[in-house]
Structure formats: structure tokens, C-alpha cells
Amino acid sequence: MNNNLSSLKVRDIGEQGLLERLQRFCPPDIIGDDAAVLATKAEESLVVTTDMLVDGVHFSDITTSAEDAGWRAAAANLSDLAAMGAFPLGITIGLGLPGDVAVSWVERLYQGMTECLQKYNVPIVGGDIVRSPITTLAITAFGQANPDFIIRRSTAQVGDAIIVTGIHGASRAGLELLLNPQISQNLKTEAKTALITAHQRPKPRLDVIPILWEIVESQSKIQNPKSKIAGMDSSDGLADAVLQICRASRVGAILEASKIPLPSAFNHWLTPERSLNYALYGGEDFELVLCLPPQAALTLVQKLGAEASIIGTITPGSRVILQHENKKIPDQVLSLSQGFQHFG
Amino acid sequence: MNNNLSSLKVRDIGEQGLLERLQRFCPPDIIGDDAAVLATKAEESLVVTTDMLVDGVHFSDITTSAEDAGWRAAAANLSDLAAMGAFPLGITIGLGLPGDVAVSWVERLYQGMTECLQKYNVPIVGGDIVRSPITTLAITAFGQANPDFIIRRSTAQVGDAIIVTGIHGASRAGLELLLNPQISQNLKTEAKTALITAHQRPKPRLDVIPILWEIVESQSKIQNPKSKIAGMDSSDGLADAVLQICRASRVGAILEASKIPLPSAFNHWLTPERSLNYALYGGEDFELVLCLPPQAALTLVQKLGAEASIIGTITPGSRVILQHENKKIPDQVLSLSQGFQHFG
Numbered sequence: 001m002n003n004n005l006s007s008l009k010v011r012d013i014g015e016q017g018l019l020e021r022l023q024r025f026c027p028p029d030i031i032g033d034d035a036a037v038l039a040t041k042a043e044e045s046l047v048v049t050t051d052m053l054v055d056g057v058h059f060s061d062i063t064t065s066a067e068d069a070g071w072r073a074a075a076a077n078l079s080d081l082a083a084m085g086a087f088p089l090g091i092t093i094g095l096g097l098p099g100d101v102a103v104s105w106v107e108r109l110y111q112g113m114t115e116c117l118q119k120y121n122v123p124i125v126g127g128d129i130v131r132s133p134i135t136t137l138a139i140t141a142f143g144q145a146n147p148d149f150i151i152r153r154s155t156a157q158v159g160d161a162i163i164v165t166g167i168h169g170a171s172r173a174g175l176e177l178l179l180n181p182q183i184s185q186n187l188k189t190e191a192k193t194a195l196i197t198a199h200q201r202p203k204p205r206l207d208v209i210p211i212l213w214e215i216v217e218s219q220s221k222i223q224n225p226k227s228k229i230a231g232m233d234s235s236d237g238l239a240d241a242v243l244q245i246c247r248a249s250r251v252g253a254i255l256e257a258s259k260i261p262l263p264s265a266f267n268h269w270l271t272p273e274r275s276l277n278y279a280l281y282g283g284e285d286f287e288l289v290l291c292l293p294p295q296a297a298l299t300l301v302q303k304l305g306a307e308a309s310i311i312g313t314i315t316p317g318s319r320v321i322l323q324h325e326n327k328k329i330p331d332q333v334l335s336l337s338q339g340f341q342h343f344g
Numbered sequence: 345m346n347n348n349l350s351s352l353k354v355r356d357i358g359e360q361g362l363l364e365r366l367q368r369f370c371p372p373d374i375i376g377d378d379a380a381v382l383a384t385k386a387e388e389s390l391v392v393t394t395d396m397l398v399d400g401v402h403f404s405d406i407t408t409s410a411e412d413a414g415w416r417a418a419a420a421n422l423s424d425l426a427a428m429g430a431f432p433l434g435i436t437i438g439l440g441l442p443g444d445v446a447v448s449w450v451e452r453l454y455q456g457m458t459e460c461l462q463k464y465n466v467p468i469v470g471g472d473i474v475r476s477p478i479t480t481l482a483i484t485a486f487g488q489a490n491p492d493f494i495i496r497r498s499t500a501q502v503g504d505a506i507i508v509t510g511i512h513g514a515s516r517a518g519l520e521l522l523l524n525p526q527i528s529q530n531l532k533t534e535a536k537t538a539l540i541t542a543h544q545r546p547k548p549r550l551d552v553i554p555i556l557w558e559i560v561e562s563q564s565k566i567q568n569p570k571s572k573i574a575g576m577d578s579s580d581g582l583a584d585a586v587l588q589i590c591r592a593s594r595v596g597a598i599l600e601a602s603k604i605p606l607p608s609a610f611n612h613w614l615t616p617e618r619s620l621n622y623a624l625y626g627g628e629d630f631e632l633v634l635c636l637p638p639q640a641a642l643t644l645v646q647k648l649g650a651e652a653s654i655i656g657t658i659t660p661g662s663r664v665i666l667q668h669e670n671k672k673i674p675d676q677v678l679s680l681s682q683g684f685q686h687f688g
Contacts, residue, residue: 033496034427034576035393037489042386048469049379050484052438054476083378094396094438094482125392128482132398138438138472138482140394145381152377232378 010106011099015129018097018106025110026124036125038089044144047086051077055135063178066105068200069137070112072284076235077141078120078204079286083233085151085209086143090125091117093139096132109137120206149213149229151290153248156230160314161297162253165205165287165307167261168238169275172282174199191265198263202286205233211303212290219296231290239280239320239334241289242312246320247336249291255312255334258325280322280334354450355443359473362441362450369454370468380469382433388488391430395421399479407522410449412544413481414456416628420579421485422464422548423630427577429495429553430487434469435461437483440476453481464550493557493573495634500574500593504658505641509549509631509651511605512582513619516626518543535609542607546630549577555647556634563640575634583624583664583678585633586656590664591680593635599656599678602669624666624678 010018040046051073053059059069074091081088093113097106110124117124122141174195177184184192216229230249234241238260246253257276266275291314292300301308315321322332354362384390395417397403403413418435425432437457441450454468461468466485518539521528528536560573574593578585582604590597601620610619635658636644645652659665666676 034424035391035430037494038390038392040384040390046382046384046390046486047379048382048436048486050436050438050470050472052440052472052474052482054440054474057475080378092392092394092484094394096396096398096480126394128394128396130396130398131401132478132480134477136440136476136480138396140436140484150381
């Protein structure tokens with residue numbers, strides 16, 4: 001933790017002093033009781049997700065400022081809500097801090113979180129600050145969704161089109177640029193900045209949800225009204241998302257490598273292999289991976305334009321196969337074990 | 345962390361392996377998506393509370409087994425919901441673990457949590473497990489409450505009776521007995537066990553809430569229907585609770601020392617000064633401190649019997665005064681600074 005910017009440490013003002021400083025990031029009517037109270041919409045289900053982030057494991061001063069760590073933590077949780085088709089109601093923040101962390105670092109963390117949260121009108125509704133040998137951030141986000149419109153991993157059906165929002169691989173490329181600035185020599189400043197921003201300030205795709213429901217509502221009049229949208233976010237990588245959906249839905253998939261939307265800067269900068277590797281396994285793009293009946297998928301792509309692409313199809317069986325336009329490249333079978341285990 | 349009991353470490357089975365083992369503690373329909381989905385009652389507000397617990401700061405193998413650490417963590421969060429007048433819907437658990445923690449320790453932690461949660465039919469609805477240099481537990485609990493029946497700190501009124509549930513000081517005495525077993529020499533085994541159990545297995549007072557609402561509903565027919573119950577739990581000590589309520593409500597209070605219910609074992613074991621100190625400042629009794637109009641308070645005490653006691657009155661001004669039966673002992677003015685700061 002880089003504390004040089006400020007001489008005031010957490011231990012100088014104590015838990016209570018820090019809480020008082022951080023209250024300006026929270027709505028005033030929510031503070032001061034044992035728990036926060038929030039109005040909910042009748043007929044809607046509560047959707048809850050939680051994440052834990054540890055200094056040196058999930059964020060690091062080398063690649064992530066306090067503001068960016070805050071933004072990313074908030075964005076990851078809002079993305080989980082978007083992945084369920086839910087609109088956020090609020091988040092709670094648990095913070096473990098060593099006494100020698102600069103108060104300014106904590107304030108910048110909250111600044112970054114609220115910058116992200118305010119874009120989506122999400123209040124910080126509660127929290128806990130405790131002493132810990134390692135800076136730790138525990139976020140729980142909760143939202144509401146129409147029970148008929150909840151997106152799950154387990155409801156993909158054979159014949160569904162697989163759609164991704166946005167582009168994939170940008171966040172990983174941004175991380176590489178932060179870790180190894182020298183690799184940017186063939187990149188325009190603009191492209192470099194865009195990739196780094198994709199890593200530091202990912203956007204949860206809550207914007208897609210209302211458009212999606214509009215399509216589902218109009219399509220369900222003519223199609224099977226019981227069919228549910230399957231999906232999840234691509235926070236652990238695009239390959240992981242497709243594999244998780246297929247496993248939960250007991251189906252397979254064919255992905256077309258050439259259809260996976262990549263950052264245009266990859267073209268003359270990375271080999272096709274590396275580009276695809278970043279897109280499939282890079283992770284942290286926080287886009288949505290959705291499985292829809294083909295007609296609904298086409299309508300969604302028309303509505304979202306460049307912001308959505310059909311990259312494959314749900315198939316019988318259980319294998320997820322990556323096909324290449326160049327038929328000399330053999331098909332690849334993707335597997336979850338190509339991912340990584342955090343305790344490894 | 346005492347890992348001698350089992351040779352299997354968290355790093356041996358990884359995040360995924362550990363998640364799979366812990367899923368037996370969660371309802372099966374809730375697992376497997378980006379977030380959990382919960383049904384809510386219409387017309388009720390959502391109540392949310394969060395706690396963070398760090399090994400060596402908030403729990404320790406010296407005084408707390410894994411099961412007890414789990415029970416206490418769950419109980420503390422359910423107590424926060426009870427303190428708001430809310431019924432629990434579910435909890436999420438974030439867990440940070442060093443790789444060398446025994447898998448059996450984690451399972452025993454979850455065992456203790458679920459033992460407490462099952463008493464109140466509360467499901468674990470989500471979680472996150474991450475690598476961390478220090479064992480860290482982040483719990484967020486959700487509940488629902490009738491918006492007209494929410495208990496807040498800020499609504500105490502002059503003339504209200506101050507009620508406490510249960511007894512105070514037992515948890516602190518139990519902790520002292522665990523830290524210094526030799527002080528138990530004048531205590532019967534039964535009494536000793538009861539005090540240690542009070543510390544290791546505190547009970548959130550969710551049982552009081554329905555009784556309270558019954559009284560409020562019947563009383564509101566004849567009294568001011570707009571009057572709200574003020575209160576909080578005594579997790580940070582009885583003195584802290586009364587002081588917090590008075591500060592939030594901009595009132596004062598008179599407490600009668602002789603009315604504060606103590607464990608009967610204190611009589612011949614501790615000095616009156618130490619007994620009162622444990623009761624006022626010991627903390628972690630997880631009882632409720634409530635401010636009610638005198639008639640409602642009497643009715644509550646009649647209904648709860650020995651489980652509730654009127655210990656004082658809300659007064660004008662801002663001072664919280666402790667009066668003693670023995671008039672030779674001068675009145676004391678209590679203050680928040682007699683508590684402690686975690687970063688101190």
C-alpha cells in the first residue's frame with residue numbers, strides 16, 4: 001500500500017473517525033442503526049451477490065490505484081446483478097484495514113466506488129470497518145428482478161444463439177500494458193489508453209437489461225412464453241462463461257473464433273493466437289454472455305448494434321467446441337481446467 | 345489457527361474443491377448462478393446488515409473453536425436484524441483463507457454457523473471464498489420488516505421506559521473464564537458452563553420481536569399510533585447501546601444500577617463494581633435494549649417474565665446517568681469514550 005501521499009493513518013483517527021469521514025459517501029438517512037432499511041418493489045425477487053477482495057491477491061498498487069480498485073470492486077458486483085437480470089438496490093462494504101493505511105487511500109477507494117455506483121444510482125447502504133493485517137474489501141450487492149425475467153446459467157436450450165455484449169480481451173490487454181509498459185511500442189496512445197481504461201474502469205452491462213426484457217416480452221407473445229434467457233457475465237473469462245452455462249444447462253456449444261469481438265487495436269499488435277487467448281481466458285471484461293432463441297438474438301443484435309455479437313450456438317451433448325474460419329486450424333474443445341484455481 | 349486435527353489443507357483442494365464441500369450447508373436451489381434469488385414479502389422493507397471478522401482481532405483459537413466462531417458470527421448478524429425488528433431472509437458469507445488452513449476448520453466454522461442459522465430457519469444464500477494471508481469472515485444478513493414496525497435508535501421519547509432483555513455481563517465473564525480458568529475456583533461448574541456458553545453461543549433475540557409487535561399493535565389503539573419503538577442490540581455493551589440511542593434520539597437517560605439484570609453467579613463471585621462493569625461495558629451479550637412508553641414496557645415485562653427488565657427512563661437533556669441504590673455511591677455520567685476504539 002503506497003501511503004506516502006498522506007501522513008494521516010487509519011490508526012490516527014480510529015474506526016469511529018474513519019466511519020465519520022466515509023459517511024459522506026452514503027445517503028444520510030441510511031446511517032446510524034444496526035442495519036439499513038430499503039424499500040423494495042412488491043412482486044419482485046431479491047437478488048444477492050457477494051465478493052471478497054484481498055490486497056496483493058485481487059488488487060495491487062502496481063496496477064490499480066485506490067480509485068480504480070474501488071471502481072472495479074463495485075463494477076464486479078453490479079455486473080453479477082446484471083448477469084441475473086436484476087436492477088441494483090444497494091451495496092454494503094466490509095473493510096479490513098491495517099492501522100498504517102493512509103486515510104486518503106481509503107477515501108480514494110470510496111471515491112472510486114461511488115463514481116461507479118452513482119452512474120447506476122446505487123447507494124452504499126451499510127458497512128463495517130475493522131482492523132486487519134491485510135487490506136480486505138468485502139462487497140455485497142443486492143438488487144431486484146421480476147421472477148419471470150431472471151437470467152440463470154441453467155436454462156440454455158439446444159438451438160439458442162450465444163450472444164456476447166461488447167468486446168473481449170481488452171481488460172487483459174490493459175493489465176499486460178500496465179505490467180509491461182514496453183509492449184505498447186506498436187500501439188497508438190489512444191488505443192493503449194482505451195485498453196488500460198477497460199481494465200481499470202470496466203462497465204457493468206446493466207444498460208442491456210431493459211432492452212433485453214423489451215425483446216423477451218414482445219417475442220414471448222409469439223414464442224414459448226416459458227422459455228427463459230440463460231446467461232452470466234464474463235468476469236472469469238468468455239470461455240469460462242460459456243462452459244459454466246453449458247455445464248449448468250447440460251448442453252454443448254459451438255463457438256466461431258472469427259465472430260468473437262476483439263478490440264480493433266489487437267489487429268496489428270497481437271498474434272491471432274494471443275488475441276483469442278486474451279478474449280477467451282483473459283477475464284474481467286464484465287460483459288454479458290447470453291443464450292437466446294435465434295430470432296430474439298437477432299433482434300437484440302439489431303438493437304444493440306456493435307455492442308452485441310452472435311458468436312455461436314447451443315448444441316446437444318456437453319462439449320464446447322471452438323471452430324476457426326481457417327479450416328487448417330483444428331477445432332478445439334474448451335474445458336474448465338484451462339482456467340485457474342486461486343489457491344494453486 | 346490450530347490445524348493439527350486434519351492434514352488436508354485448503355490449498356490441497358483449491359477454491360473450487362472447498363466450495364463443493366461447503367455447498368452441503370446451503371439450500372441446493374440457490375447455488376450456481378452469479379447471485380442468489382430470494383422471494384420477498386410485498387409491503388415489507390428490506391433490512392441489511394454486514395459484519396467483518398478477522399482472525400486474532402475478532403476471534404481466536406484460544407477462546408473460540410471454529411464452530412463457536414461460526415455460531416457467534418451468525419448470531420451477531422441475526423441480532424442486528426432483531427435490533428431493527430426484522431425477520432431474517434438469508435445471509436451471505438465471504439471467506440478469506442490462507443492456504444494452510446485445515447479444510448476441517450472451515451467445515452467446522454460452517455457447521456457452527458448453520459447450527460445457529462437453522463434455529464431461525466435462515467439459509468446461507470451465497471458467498472465467496474478467496475485466498476488471503478489472514479482468515480477473514482465477512483457476513484451480510486438480510487431481513488424484512490413491516491415499515492411501520494422498524495426499530496430505530498433515533499425515536500426514543502422522554503418518558504419512555506428503558507427495557508433490556510435477558511441478563512448482561514455473562515458473555516464477558518465467560519470470556520474471562522476462558523482466558524483465565526483459575527478465576528473459576530469459587531464458581532460451581534454449572535454456573536461456569538452457563539457463563540462460557542453465553543460467550544460462545546449467544547442467542548439473537550429474534551424471539552422477542554413477534555411479542556413486541558403484538559403489544560405495539562394492541563397499545564397503538566389507545567395510544568399515539570405514530571410513536572415508534574426505539575432500540576438496538578447490546579453487542580457493544582449495554583452502556584454503549586443506551587448512549588447510542590440517547591445520542592441518536594437527542595435525549596438523556598437515568599439508569600438504575602440495581603435494576604440491571606446480572607447472572608446470579610456474579611453475587612458471590614465478583615465485586616459489585618466488577619459485576620456492573622461487565623454488564624455495562626462487557627459487550628457481546630446480544631440482548632435488546634428497547635425504549636417503550638411505560639404501559640407498553642410493563643406489558644412486555646409481564647409477557648417476557650424474567651427475560652425482560654425495566655432498567656431506567658428516558659429523560660430530557662443529553663446525559664446518561666447511572667444511579668445507585670446505595671446513595672453513598674455518587675451518580676455516574678456514562679460516556680461513549682469509556683468504550684474502546686478498534687484501531688487504538
